[in-house]
Amino acid sequence: MTSSGTVRLFHLPFSFMLPQRVASERGYFEREGLDVELVEREREEVDWKYIPADETLTGDYDVDVYPVCKWESLKRTWEMGDGRIVAKGTFADQPYAVFTRREDIEGPEDLADVPVGINERTGQEYTAMRALEEHVPEDRIDLVHEGMPTDRLRALRGGEVDAVTLLEPQSTLAEHLGFRRIMEFENHMGVVGGDGLSDEELAAFLRGYARAVEDINADPAAFREEYLSMLRADESVAPDLFEGVDVDALREDIEVPTYETPELADRNELDTHLRWMQARGLVAEDADIRAIVAGGER
Incomplete structure (x- = not known):
């Protein structure tokens, strides 16, 4: 059990993480006997990524549980000792999409040597790399750091890159800005727990999360306004991207996805990703999955 008896849960305000907020605010965690404190960063304070690249969440931020891209969870837990992976999943039926500004790029096979804007150390570069490897040679993949989704859209609009990766709601915004979707791939997430997180607390977390998933999937319209909160946050920090866009039509086009509950981490499956x-030099050769996934020993 955590030393304070309260589980400090880091929240990413992304559309695929809606069940975590719902479970916290509607008392679903509490009904499972879990005292949860939601830890968030304001969108206005974030200029690169929500999860700091140079600070540990379980140490510097005193967080007990945090979600992050599956591949970044492997790198972060090994290189930074920032907890251990306890669960994983796709979290929502909501893929990444690659958008382009160029008419001559018709499909993913045309992305060889084409700069594709991503946000480094969020995990999406690994996700994009794996997906692109199915269509172009590894040495012809050109991923370029362009920052947050709004920054990537600005870079695409300004011609700094010819393509970018995006999730919802920015994917639909990209369509309303006239960019073309040419590729999709799944968004895989990991859940990382600190040393003090007990098996009982993890089980209670997953049960509370599952209750929220059930409710959202049963009546997505009831959660639509909460789902659109990130779009409103983007409007406040990047109003230039919404100039000339019919915002009402944009919101109407955005659908609440079907959600899934994370599953307990599978060491064998995660070892394949490690x-x-x-093999690509993204993690040290001596990285050991037994020390990365909960239940192993360093």
Whole structure:
């Protein structure tokens, strides 16, 4: 059990993480006997990524549980000792999409040597790399750091890059800005727990999360306004992207996805992903899955 008896849960205000907020605010965690404190960063304070690249969440931020891209969870837990992976999943039926500004790029096979804007150390570069490898040679993949989704859209609009990766609601915004969707791939997430997180607390977290998933999937319209909160946050920090856009029509086009509950981490499956990263020099060769996934020993 955590030393304070309260589980400090880091929240990413992304559309695929809606059930976590719902479970916290509607008391679903509490009904499972879990005292949860939601830890968030304001959108206005974030100029690169919500999860700091140079600080540990379980140490510097005193967080007990945090979600992050599956591949970044492997890198972060090994290199920074920032907790251990306890669960994983796709979280929502909501893929990444690659958008382009160029008419001559008709499909993913045309992305060889084409700069594709991503946000480094969020995990999406690994997700994009794996997806692109199915269509173009590894040495012809050109991923370029362009920052937050709004920054990537600005870079695409301004011609700094010819393509970018996006999730909802920015994917639909990209369509309303006239960019073309040419590729989709799944968004895989990991859940990382600190040393003090007990098996009982993890089980209670997953049950509370599942209750929220059930409710949202049963009546998505009831959660639509909460779902659109990130779009409103983007409007406040990047109003230039919404100039000339029919915002009402944009919101109407955005659908609440079907959500899933994270599953307990599978060490064998995650080891496959770790070995893929090691083969590309993305994680140290001595990284050991037994020390990365909960239940192992360093």
